[in-house]
Amino acid sequence: MTKILVIAPSWVGDTMLMQPMLARIKQRIPGVQIDALAPPWTAALLRRMTEVHGVIANPFPHGALRIIARYRLGRQLRAAHYDQTIVLPNSFKSALIPWFAGIPLRTGFVGEMRFGLLNDARKLDKHALPLMVERFAQLAEAPGDAILHPIPHPKLQFDAELRQNLLDKLGLTDDRPVAVFCPGAEYGPAKRWPIPYFAELAQLLRERGYAVWLIGSGKDKEIGDKIIALGNETCRNLCGATDLSEAVALLSCASLVVSNDSGLMHLAAALDRPMLALYGSSSPQFTPPLSEQARVIKLDLPCSPCFKRVCPLGHFNCMMHLTPQQVAQYIPEATG
DSSP: OOEEEEEOOSSHHHHHHTHHHHHHHHHHSTTOEEEEEEOHHHHHHHHTOTTOOEEEEOOOOTTOOOHHHHHHHHHHHGGGOOSEEEEOSOSTGGGHHHHHTTOSEEEEEOOTTOTTTOSEEEOOOTTTOOSHHHHHHHTTSOTTOOOOSSOOOOOOOOOHHHHHHHHHHHTOOOSSOEEEEEOOOTTOGGGSOOHHHHHHHHHHHHHTTOEEEEOOOGGGHHHHHHHHHTTOTTSEEOTTSSOHHHHHHHHTTOSEEEEESSHHHHHHHHTTOOEEEEOSSSOTTTSOOOOTTEEEEOOOOTTOOOOOSSOTTSOOHHHHTSOHHHHHTTOOOOOO
């Protein structure tokens, strides 16, 4: 049996985008066992992917070298006798553990100082592979082979029993259409639609018969509280109240998702929920929501996408000029 260790990305959205790569590996190598080395916050998501056999905790914070600890983990992994590793992050650090583990075939794109660490180093053609999901898919193929098109969209399954138990625990019902807002974005404020705009849109949705739930991490709770305070006392702020599996369950209830470009946006897309995806500093030409039910809304200003965490020009026009009225025109009337 072939055993492959995937060094997974640190971001939730990127982790979701690697699922078609995993499916292609399973298709190309019958009987393969795929394990993933991943940070704790993406472990729950990986365990929902049927392609993944096991998840190994990556204990190293972003930016931490800790070479001795990486060496020890690599030596521990030698006992698993992996045949191949696929290293998705482009950093030097991410390629160290597979090298220390003595994995014979070490695949990844040429990155920072990795020629000695990867012995199957691929040169990335960004023009031929503009989408992240395509770049990941390329690493599932043998050297020199082209990716197969069309690449299937990432897919997530939800557990109906878990969902009902969660609704009961949180005192929620889905007896009327639910709009889920994802108002956070871990990367930085330049990706976040303004709080007053979310608040105004929530009021419009409630007038149209929707229940409005806000979901996100504990870091987004303050954002949610501010949206509630701006005239939305009947909305539910669930930011920080759920883990990632529970967030997936709540997203599966949605008749509509309104989201910044974030990890939750990609989870909603993988659940094939109707969605309005709001883009400012980032680009749907690289990481779009991969669902036929998603509509990207953006302004195409000359200064965007800048891919910065904070607006470098100080005006934030890419989001400030994207008004609630512009977004509201794409909202369907609630039914049910």
